Amino acid sequence: MLQRWSNSMADQAGAGARLPRQYRNCLLAEMALQKASSDPEGVAIYLEGQPPITFGGIVDEARRLAGGLRDLGFEKGDVISFQLPNWREAVALDIAASLLGLVVNPIIPIYRDREVEFILQDTRARAILVPEQFRGFDFVAMIDNLRPGLPDLEQVIVVRGDTHHAGTVNYADLLACEPVTSIAEGVSPDDVKIVMYTSGTTGRAKAVRHSHNTLTRALDNGCEAWSLGPDDVMLMPSPVTHITGFVNGIELPFFSDARSAFMERWEVGQAIDLIQGVGATACVSATPFLQELVQRAEETGVRLPSLRLFACGGALVPPALIQRAGEVLERCRAFRVYGSTESPLVTVGFVGDDEVHLAATTDGRIHNWDVRILDDDDNALPGGADGEIVVAGPALMLGYGDPEQTRESMTPDGYFRTGDIGHITPENAIVITDRKKDIIIRGGENLSAREIEEVLYSHPEIIEAAAVAMPHERLGEGVCAYVVLVAGAALSTLEELKPFLAQCRLAKQKWPERLEIATELPKTASGKVRKDLLRAQLSATDAKKAG
Structure with missing residues (x-):
């Protein structure tokens, strides 16, 4: 037995900043x-x-x-x-x-x-x-x-x-x-139950540890907020090896009266058949799935009357999509939720008939989490002010496998630093406005920009590299690689780069979908690449093409 994975709640991240634990202890x-x-x-x-x-x-x-x-x-x-x-x-x-x-x-x-x-x-x-x-x-x-x-x-x-x-x-x-x-x-129930890896800004994935209790509390938060009961079936197209699929797919039927329905892989026609076949009432998944479901419903007139809830997270959720879902699907309320592997389901959306605007324009109502907004000096900011979102609650991870990573991710008083920038509205909802972490969210999956850059740097003709998020119509964000090449380099296209990425055994979902070759990358006085300028440059180029 490896002691590193046997730690219990005694060393839980943020143990001092905690709401009542409210655990089932089973x-x-x-x-x-x-x-x-x-x-x-x-x-x-x-x-x-x-x-x-x-x-x-x-x-x-x-x-x-x-x-x-x-x-x-x-x-x-x-x-x-x-x-x-x-x-x-x-x-x-x-x-x-x-x-x-x-x-x-x-x-x-x-x-x-x-x-x-x-x-x-x-x-x-x-x-x-x-x-x-x-x-x-x-x-x-x-x-x-x-x-x-x-x-x-x-x-x-x-x-x-x-x-x-x-x-x-x-x-x-x-x-x-x-x-x-x-x-x-x-x-x-306080023992470590699961070790799940999530992309980090340091390049290598971080080992997130949850106990039986913390994971079950995350599940219970959703069941409470969405009133899941014996008439509910949770459609689960997300992988069960992802926090969403593991909790709401595998564990849901055993800790609630609801059932789940697995898809091996997403295909919108098969999803519609499964929803209709088993009477699926809910889904927690990535934005592209809702986009395709709404589009197919518009094209075919299928109204999917059993489906009442669709929680979207992990990627940008356009407000218009939330509005369209409510208009096209007979009784479905789509909404945005916010969380991570470390802090699952911090928000639970808005499901009321009079809350469509909030469902579309916020990242969801905070439920059973203590959320604070901090400035760069860790001072609390007033409501409505943008700052880093930090969270604590009974569903928070125990910590990372590496204690140093845990210490770096926590405030002195025990709140988890999400790396996201946003504010809290008067309705106790979170609104995300920016991202502090160097992460690209592609179809609901967190991709480490640094990991992609490390692979690019190993190419013999690349002397500088920066991976940045770019808008993607279906997946929310894609990967754009900016590179500076050695003099006389032969590399000139993305297609020429792909065999090298395959040779490096980088998972395909991390491959850049766009390659920009530059003579130099914009940097701060200290030499840090200005990725904000690269993203702005992408937006300006795309806008010019569209115009």
């Missing part, structure tokens, strides 16, 4: 066992083109999986990673880990060698679950290629594999083991 495994006993045939999660996941069925699978992991020597506090799509096996693993007191480490399926190697090295995970193939990519081959640099990785567990691969274990074989019948002794 584990996912406890809730799952109760539901399996009281309602074994009840539907927990709907799947596309497959029988739904029932409480009894998934708990039986999880107990057998836990038995297999136990027989492999896994014990409380061990880290087990998984890089799976929105499949039932991810749900079974979450429950099995809760039974044994393991720490789960979800890895987004679009990550490739560079990101996966770093995460597995940083967590010192003892095992990883991967699909044999998904969307044409060979995950087993990737992990096999990385294993020489991963001395702590003892087991590679292949999910939905047709063949046995050397040095791996088939998921199906683990299910043949004697099932675990009870929760491991000493597992506490």
